[in-house]
Amino acid sequence: MTGLATALPKQAWLWIFRKTLMMMGISVVVSVVATILLMASFSRGVDMAGLAVAIVMPIILGGPMIFTFSIGTERMRHANMQLALLATLDGLTGVLNRRAFAATVEKLCSTPHRRGVLLVIDADHFKSVNDRFGHDQGDEALRNIAQALSAGVSKSSLVGRLGGEEFGIYLPDMDLAGAENVADEVRRSIAAIHFLPEGISCPLSVSIGGASHEKPVAFRAIYREADQRLYSAKQRGRDCVALPQAA
Incomplete structure (x- = not known):
């Protein structure tokens, strides 16, 4: 919309x-x-x-x-x-914009006796898509990624664009094992996208980092932890998921 x-x-x-x-x-x-x-x-x-x-x-x-x-x-x-x-949506992809996503996750994370998992997703080598095919095709790639993210989660989950080629998914009331399944399914669904700018095959992939909480926490704190794990996923070669170990 x-x-x-x-x-x-x-x-x-x-x-x-x-x-x-x-x-x-x-x-x-x-x-x-x-x-x-x-x-x-x-x-x-x-x-x-x-x-x-x-x-x-x-x-x-x-x-x-x-x-x-x-x-x-x-x-x-x-x-x-x-x-x-x-006012709550990202104009390009139709998912929540950063402000709305952060505010809603903040509210959910601050609720006592509630757990959840935040996933931070970043498109791999995205600058090369813009450089090779132009920003209009880069925008199309972002729309495809956003659609895959939205289709890969339940209606109770939140999907937002955090900026550039970075997205967020918040999975309320979910444990790490369930979040890992969701993250890996999302990663595979994006890798399966047939993106053909100018008729040329251009594979898409994402790296995913995550953090969980079982007590009230600020959005910036859980985001910082998930972003650090995203960096670890990038260091491991991209197109992978990095989550904390389940207890």
């Missing part, structure tokens, strides 16, 4: 119709009651013609106005929701 969608979703239209009908119903009730009270005060009472006018006029005059107003307010609400969402 890289831009605002102007079309309202189906649920929004259902809400607009329900709101319009509800407001029209209230308007009709108020009109009928007011008509009955006025005609009872200034004449012998309400007649069928007066009652019909009291019912029909709010529908004819108020219905379109209420409907138009409801569409406007719902479009504004929908646009505000999209803007709030866009």
Whole structure:
């Protein structure tokens, strides 16, 4: 998602119709009651013609106005929701941006009696992709990597772009053994991407470092530990995973 969608979703239209009908119903009730009270005060009472006018006029005059107003307010609400969402996403890859990822992981890591694993993923030799094929193809490679990362984790996990060709995955409530399986599966899925800039095969690979916690910890602390292990993975030849030893 890289831009605002102007079309309202189906649920929004259902809400607009329900709101319009509800407001029209209230308007009709108020009109009928007011008509009955006025005609009872200034004449012998309400007649069928007066009652019909009291019912029909709010529908004819108020219905379109209420409907138009409801569409406007719902479009504004929908646009505000999209803007709030866009503020958390990386414009290129569609995953969380660094600020949103760090803030959410910080919140999860600070929760008592909760464990998790942070993986830091870095594309190997990525500068050569940009130098050889150009930044537009480099961007395409990053999108492919982000898609593979998102597809390789559960819905409860978080995926974010930390900057450049570096990504992060946070696996809540997961132990190191499970995290190692996820990391290795992600590594293999990226290595299996058929990336063909200008029709030329360009293999992609990533190095992954990780850190775990079983008590409250700051994001910068767990990130620093995972980043150090990422450096170890790079030193070991890249295209590998470096996690702490499970107890």
